[in-house]
Amino acid sequence: MPELPEVETVRRDLQREVVGCAVTAVEAPGRRTVRRVTKEQLGERLSGRTITGTRRRGKYLMLPLDSGDLVVVHLRMSGQLLIAEPDVPRPKHTHVVLTLEDRWELRFVDPRTFGEVFVASADELDQLAPGLASLGWDPLLEPDDFEAFAGALRGRRGPLKALLTDQRLVAGLGNIYSDEVAHAARLRHDRTGDGLSVQELRRLHRSIVRILDAAIEARGSSLADRQYVDLYGQIGAYQRQHRVYAREGRPCRRCRTAIARLKWRGRSTFFCPTCQV
DNA sequence: CGATCTACCTGATGGC
DNA sequence: TGCCATCAGGTAGATC
Numbered sequence: 018m019p020e021l022p023e024v025e026t027v028r029r030d031l032q033r034e035v036v037g038c039a040v041t042a043v044e045a046p047g048r049r050t051v052r053r054v055t056k057e058q059l060g061e062r063l064s065g066r067t068i069t070g071t072r073r074r075g076k077y078l079m080l081p082l083d084s085g086d087l088v089v090v091h092l093r094m095s096g097q098l099l100i101a102e103p104d105v106p107r108p109k110h111t112h113v114v115l116t117l118e119d120r121w122e123l124r125f126v127d128p129r130t131f132g133e134v135f136v137a138s139a140d141e142l143d144q145l146a147p148g149l150a151s152l153g154w155d156p157l158l159e160p161d162d163f164e165a166f167a168g169a170l171r172g173r174r175g176p177l178k179a180l181l182t183d184q185r186l187v188a189g190l191g192n193i194y195s196d197e198v199a200h201a202a203r204l205r206h207d208r209t210g211d212g213l214s215v216q217e218l219r220r221l222h223r224s225i226v227r228i229l230d231a232a233i234e235a236r237g238s239s240l241a242d243r244q245y246v247d248l249y250g251q252i253g254a255y256q257r258q259h260r261v262y263a264r265e266g267r268p269c270r271r272c273r274t275a276i277a278r279l280k281w282r283g284r285s286t287f288f289c290p291t292c293q294v
Numbered sequence: 295c296g297a298t299c300t301a302c303c304t305g306a307t308g309g310c
Numbered sequence: 311t312g313c314c315a316t317c318a319g320g321t322a323g324a325t326c
Contacts (some may be wrong), residue, residue: 018304019316019319019320020319020320023319049303076320085312091320091321092319092320093302093319093320093321094303094318094319094320094321095303095304095305095319097320110304128303128304128305129303129304129318130302130303130304130306131303131320131321132320148321148322173296174296175296175297176296178308179297179298182320184320184321186306189322191319192318192320193319193321208323238319240318240319241302241303241306241307242306242307242316242319243317244319245319261310262319282298282299283299283300284317284318284319285317285318286304
């Protein structure tokens, strides 16, 4: 569920709460959440180490340790990172728990178990996580790099939505924000990459940065299922500013036309049939 | 190589 | 009320 704005919101919460903390215990009761390394390796490489910072690339979160290793977390569809005092009951589907300073627990909760947690050195990272190694342009890390964005899309014949959600081209957009971005840029989801003018690419680039900034400002989007919450368990507010996502049949905020919904590659796409061309 | 499908899971929701 | 189908924000791996 979480896309770039939600992951970035959690990163900023972590920056405030866990940097400088020592990991005093590691538990991993989940069956498939710890991947790429064994649970034993995770425990050995984290225990006694201090968290020195926070990083994000695309939808990946990383916590560097004083050993040089990185704790890598991907929330996928239903993962949550939550901070709590140890005497607060753990939610169902708590798969990994890091105890910090013997005083707090950083909990990875994930009903659908698509998410993952692992540890890697900087050298191992690309080998261990090809998905992380092949990430494309990150709109938050390099917001002004139009060439990196345009270069990634240049010559692609696929439909715009497929390009925007391809993490190897643009890192961090998913189903919600790709629809919001396409609407802001007044482009249909099925325009092909190689048919976009430079002016349209400029519009897209600006829209991506602007929408993601606004969504982070609002602490991300939480839908009715409340699957995305921040580190403190609080929902975001950007869903109130959505222009198309989950607004089928309601008037476009720009031209009043009813927002359309269609099934595209097994997933919903929302768009305005009038002002997206 | 690029484009497209499916599998991986649990839980919420809506129709009958 | 219960049963069943459908849907949910992501990605890796298989297949064409």
